[in-house]
Amino acid sequence: MFLAVINQWNTSFKSERFYSKGKEKGDKKKKGPVSINESEIEELVNVSRLKEDLQRGLDQLKSDYMKHLSLRSASGSIENLQVDFEGETFTLQEIAQIGRKGSQLIVVNLSGFPTVMKDVLKAINDSGMGLNPQQDGTTIFIPVPKVTKEYRESLAKNAKTLFQKFKDHSRDIQNKYIREVKKKEKEVSSDQAHSVQQQIHSMAELYVSEGEKVMIDKQNELLGKD
Template sequence: MNSSSIFRVIRQFRNIRNEINIHEFHSITASRNCLQIQTNCSPSYILPNFNRNTVSIVIRNYAKGKDRKKEKGVGKVVINENEMAQLVNVDSLKKQMESPISLMKESFIKNLSLRSSAGSIESLVVTLDGEEHMLQELAQISRKNPKTVILNMATFPQAIPEVLKSIQNSGLNLNPQQEGTTVFLPIPKVTKEHRENLSKNAKQLFIKCRDSIKDVQNKTIKSLKRKDGVSEDLVRNIENQMKALGDKYISEAEKILESKQKELLGD
């Protein structure tokens, strides 16, 4: 059977497939007098009037889109913690993957508020002489009125440059104004641009979280491959389960991100 005959066979098969609603089949076999179509779920179908030497054509599954969706879950990795425990400390692994999500959620609360609360400002991290401090440890924080926060830096005036840098990099959309050892923080109006900037900051925090989970995943997988006297099939199976576990936590973090972005953007 030459190539033009093959294509003609396939075209004719597709026409019949549409009429009889065949979604899966194994092969098409052309013999001297007919064409036989072998399916997965029904008897063979015959197309007559083919006078060629016998030849088999194995063709991919032409399942319709809706059938592909149904088959999407086929081959999904099942996470078996008992099996994983043979080579991995599962509790420790889960805690390591949960930790970045907890940090991301904490950062969302502290740093991504539509209204820059005093709590968010107090918990800003300031690096001074190589050590990290919360802003409330270095300054007396008060409110002059609902629209202005005041930082009294008289106790640690040497920290003012680092405090200003921390505030500007906080993502809180604050524009500090210094007068001597006092720093004034006008609370900005909530604008569309401010909302979009906060949403971008949320995405960056999610990426950091995702990468941390992948780092835990990859580090543990590398340790698996260094184990001696262990079946390669077992290692491969547990490696796939670990990847699925990491994807599960990343998916959880992504849902938290989506929820936060809707809140920030007002969707």
């Protein structure tokens, strides 16, 4: 359904537009709808690339939620945890031996790749899984949290943290393309340049709104709400 909305932007999507000070000076309440006109935007930036960049961020948020924020995430997805090391990305199972002692302890052996220890610890701490890794030499011990109310609340909080990361990423993409427009301001009228900038903002806001819905659904799932 979301993709269908995206495809209809040329003709139907409307969002709030903040008019330039010259047009609305002294009247902050006057805001009108702005139609997303991809043909107009395309004159200044690559619309397809803009949408792909925004969609990639949303897809990453959904992937992070699915892989790392479930009540079984600690024991079920640690193998596929992504670790960045010297400009490359590896899954944890590619660089470590992963075992378990009972149902409450995961053991990660990095004796074959000790130089990546710092990066593995960072990946675990930043994963949003609510884990507390403990290092002992080239081994990392990861207690698997019991599913308590506090643990559920911790994961729900992490869901908001990951959403904020996605939101900031979307803002960065928005600003990147707005900078492209500003570089071409002398090639078009000031009204068109302003209009395109506002449309780019509206596009980014649509993806952020969709990401917020995904976050709320995930939080409700983690907290056991309907």
